[in-house]
Amino acid sequence: MSTPHIAAQPGDFAETVLMPGDPLRAKYIAETFFTEIQQVNEVRNMFGYTGLYKGHRISVMGSGMGVPSISIYAHELYSQFGVKNIIRVGTCGGLHEDVKIRDVVIAQSASTDSNVNRTRFRGYDFSAAASYSLLEPAVQAARQHGARVHVGGVFTADLFYSPDNEILGLAASKGHYGVEMEAAGLYGVAADNGCNALAICTVSDHIITGEKTSPEERQSTFNDMIEIALDSVLIREKGDI
Ligand SMILES: O=P(O)(O)O[C@H]1O[C@H](CO)[C@@H](O)[C@H]1O
Numbered sequence: 316m317s318t319p320h321i322a323a324q325p326g327d328f329a330e331t332v333l334m335p336g337d338p339l340r341a342k343y344i345a346e347t348f349f350t351e352i353q354q355v356n357e358v359r360n361m362f363g364y365t366g367l368y369k370g371h372r373i374s375v376m377g378s379g380m381g382v383p384s385i386s387i388y389a390h391e392l393y394s395q396f397g398v399k400n401i402i403r404v405g406t407c408g409g410l411h412e413d414v415k416i417r418d419v420v421i422a423q424s425a426s427t428d429s430n431v432n433r434t435r436f437r438g439y440d441f442s443a444a445a446s447y448s449l450l451e452p453a454v455q456a457a458r459q460h461g462a463r464v465h466v467g468g469v470f471t472a473d474l475f476y477s478p479d480n481e482i483l484g485l486a487a488s489k490g491h492y493g494v495e496m497e498a499a500g501l502y503g504v505a506a507d508n509g510c511n512a513l514a515i516c517t518v519s520d521h522i523i524t525g526e527k528t529s530p531e532e533r534q535s536t537f538n539d540m541i542e543i544a545l546d547s548v549l550i551r552e553k554g555d556i
């Protein structure tokens with residue numbers, strides 16, 4: 316079985332897929348955290364893997380950057396490969412004064428300058444929100460982990476290099492914690508397919524203060540976020556939530 320962008324067999328993906336933007340981070344996650352790893356996609360080098368995390372079957376695949384890219388992969392995973400839950404594990408720019416670099420932002424909701432949700436919602440304003448069944452265990456896992464975590468809105472931007480960054484100041488003034496490029500689209504695709512989605516991001520740089528993390532810091536804070544995402548899946552499976 317194959318879709319235009321994923322060449323895998325039915326059952327190759329677990330019910331829950333972690334999605335970083337970068338396919339090499341997907342490879343890193345599989346090699347660092349999984350046992351019994353099976354590569355399940357390599358079309359366009361968008362690497363996907365299924366393995367075991369603490370004995371629980373789980374998958375990871377890159378999403379690419381931006382709403383169009385993650386929308387393609389999320390739609391194919393939900394509609395053709397039996398995936399029920401996608402947890403984006405990405406990076407974001409800090410927008411809010413309470414947010415420091417290396418903090419974790421759990422995106423309860425996502426505002427956007429993308430038109431995709433209006434397209435799918437006949438011009439009305441769709442509320443792009445995380446699935447509570449993924450959100451609550453993620454918050455619990457983050458607290459257990461001891462991470463500095465913020466739960467709230469993010470701004471999903473179409474342009475990384477925008478000629479007009481005033482929207483980011485406005486988003487900050489309305490309490491958005493970070494800017495990234497996928498969450499609002501992912502939440503829309505999950506709603507289309509009756510499935511679950513959540514975006515978790517580590518703050519890699521700060522839009523207001525101009526601070527940036529070093530490559531080493533990015534790696535270790537990325538690991539914190541991955542453990543939070545993976546442990547949230549175990550908490551959910553155990554039915555503690
Ligand atoms: O680190 P990832 O998951 O790619 O996320 C962020 O980084 C990319 C921009 O550099 C965008 O995809 C943005 O959302």
Ligand SMILES: O=c1cc[nH]c(=O)[nH]1
Nearest residue numbers: 406407408494495496
């Ligand atoms: O999309 C992103 C991701 C990280 N930092 C940013 O400024 N934007």
